[in-house]
Amino acid sequence: MKKEDIERLAALSRIEISDEEKKGLLExxxxxxxxxxEIRELADAEPPHAxxxxxxxxxxxxPYKRPLATSEELLAGAPEREGxxxxxxxxx
Amino acid sequence: xxxLGMLTIRHARELLAGGELSALELTEACLKEVEKKNGxxxxxxxxxxxxxxxxxxxxxxxKTRTAGPLAGIPLALKDNILSKGKVASAASKILSGYRAxxxxxxxKLLKEAGAIVLGRTNxxxxxxxxxxxxxxxxVTKNPHDPARVAGGSSGGSAAAxxxxxxxxxxxxxxxxxxxxxxxxxxxxxxxxxxxxxxxxGLMAMGSSLDQIGPFAKTVEDAETIFDVIxxxxxxxxxxxxxxMRARAGGKTKAIGVPKAFVESEGVDKGTLSNFKxxxxxxxxxxxxxxxxxLPHARYALAAYYIIMPAEVxxxxxxxxxxxxxxxxxxxxLLATYMKTRGEGFGKETRRRILLGTYVLSAGYYDAYYxxxxxxxxxxxxxxxxxxxHVDAIATPTTPSPAFMIGEKAKDPLSMYLEDIFTVxxxxxxxxxxxxPSGKSAEGLPLSLQLIAPYRADRALFDIGKAFEER
Numbered sequence: 157m158k159k160e161d162i163e164r165l166a167a168l169s170r171i172e173i174s175d176e177e178k179k180g181l182l183e184x185x186x187x188x189x190x191x192x193x194e195i196r197e198l199a200d201a202e203p204p205h206a207x208x209x210x211x212x213x214x215x216x217x218x219p220y221k222r223p224l225a226t227s228e229e230l231l232a233g234a235p236e237r238e239g240x241x242x243x244x245x246x247x248x
Numbered sequence: 249x250x251x252l253g254m255l256t257i258r259h260a261r262e263l264l265a266g267g268e269l270s271a272l273e274l275t276e277a278c279l280k281e282v283e284k285k286n287g288x289x290x291x292x293x294x295x296x297x298x299x300x301x302x303x304x305x306x307x308x309x310x311k312t313r314t315a316g317p318l319a320g321i322p323l324a325l326k327d328n329i330l331s332k333g334k335v336a337s338a339a340s341k342i343l344s345g346y347r348a349x350x351x352x353x354x355x356k357l358l359k360e361a362g363a364i365v366l367g368r369t370n371x372x373x374x375x376x377x378x379x380x381x382x383x384x385x386x387v388t389k390n391p392h393d394p395a396r397v398a399g400g401s402s403g404g405s406a407a408a409x410x411x412x413x414x415x416x417x418x419x420x421x422x423x424x425x426x427x428x429x430x431x432x433x434x435x436x437x438x439x440x441x442x443x444x445x446x447x448x449g450l451m452a453m454g455s456s457l458d459q460i461g462p463f464a465k466t467v468e469d470a471e472t473i474f475d476v477i478x479x480x481x482x483x484x485x486x487x488x489x490x491x492m493r494a495r496a497g498g499k500t501k502a503i504g505v506p507k508a509f510v511e512s513e514g515v516d517k518g519t520l521s522n523f524k525x526x527x528x529x530x531x532x533x534x535x536x537x538x539x540x541x542l543p544h545a546r547y548a549l550a551a552y553y554i555i556m557p558a559e560v561x562x563x564x565x566x567x568x569x570x571x572x573x574x575x576x577x578x579x580x581l582l583a584t585y586m587k588t589r590g591e592g593f594g595k596e597t598r599r600r601i602l603l604g605t606y607v608l609s610a611g612y613y614d615a616y617y618x619x620x621x622x623x624x625x626x627x628x629x630x631x632x633x634x635x636x637h638v639d640a641i642a643t644p645t646t647p648s649p650a651f652m653i654g655e656k657a658k659d660p661l662s663m664y665l666e667d668i669f670t671v672x673x674x675x676x677x678x679x680x681x682x683x684p685s686g687k688s689a690e691g692l693p694l695s696l697q698l699i700a701p702y703r704a705d706r707a708l709f710d711i712g713k714a715f716e717e718r
Binding site: 161162165166168169170171172173177181184185187188189191192193194195196197198213215224225229230232233234235236242244245246247 | 346347349350482485486544547550551553554561565568569570571572573574575577578579580581582583584585586587589590591593595598599601602603605606607609615616619620622623626659660661664
């Protein structure tokens, strides 16, 4: 793992990281990967595992009769809004 | 009585039912303890201003005998569990000021049962840590020794119960986050079977591992809270349907000890000798102790620290400064994302998101994530094999008692090793209970962990209660 890998991961996960922190993160991740890499000792593959028991969970495709929150309550949490819209920076 | 906050839920219910104590008096007593101790210990992030009103309402219901099983009992909530209208920040800057728009199902059930929600408790940011050192709002100190951590990530809930600031609490457990702080603070903590308690309204960390569970002073009290919150919920597709909730397993007789795993490198000598004493106590209660093997348990921690960050990297993508929480403007949308997440997330959160992104990326997926999921399957099968011979498995909850604040802060890996005994139950979806088992030479609490088969949560309460009796 190199500094460029940290930069690529930071860009992929949309997190701004200072140059100084990149160095520390590189050391931390190397040490953690060294430890969790033990898992590669497990030679023969095993089918993927799911927690709990596998079963289908279905429901009718209709809206809930009693919504848990009003749109006003949800909009009240937005950092910026304009009327009934959440305001964001220009996308294109 | 000055120490009402130290009452058990059982005793408090008797006093409340007999009219010897009012819910308001009990609530005031807990709030007084919080006022006295929270400045130093930092267990609560906020005490809710409507707790007294809820207590008065509980008193009315107690008089008319329409009270639920937790009527008038003051409880605390971990800061990643939603209570409608209240701030829920997961101890993160990125959610500071966020108010919940609905009740988590577990909270709704507690309120319907008459419980008084006193406030929200401190934690490691987004439940990532074993010390609450990763909170954006300062560390929670251990009520038994304020120079030491309360454990984590649900350290605030554990400390709140231990200091008499609540009669019980809810926490969440992804890799030990209820059991480890319970052990450090000398209280009971339980992680239910995956799917027993609805995760609806719990901020997701590792969705295939997370469970909400109770903290209390006794096993019986933990069971009382569990009975209220363990219900099927159509809002959580992993919630177990009613047909799967019938009592699993019969009488518990044999308890297995994975000797090689328990005696792993780095486990404190005092912890091991206390564990042996605990096994003796269980034998004295009529349980037989059998040595068992969990051959893949030594891979559990490595598998956990691959699977959990992978799920974290996906689950925390929603905190982008668009719909809720803090927004740091950056000029265009991408720069706003980068700045919001760069400044809003703490160091450990950033570290785990990057690690998770790495183990899921092309070229590394098979080497890390794929192998970890394979190990998870083997660990689960190890348990299934062991449970053909025994009814429960015992280990210490933690490899050592509470450590000093700052002790493991520099090396994240040393902190991860704290979770060695607790993560296997999460990987396999099994129920596990931590029960206080005595004190270390320095006078710090130690605990016994019991793990039961899938859906055999009741077995834990049965054994735990027998173990507590002196």
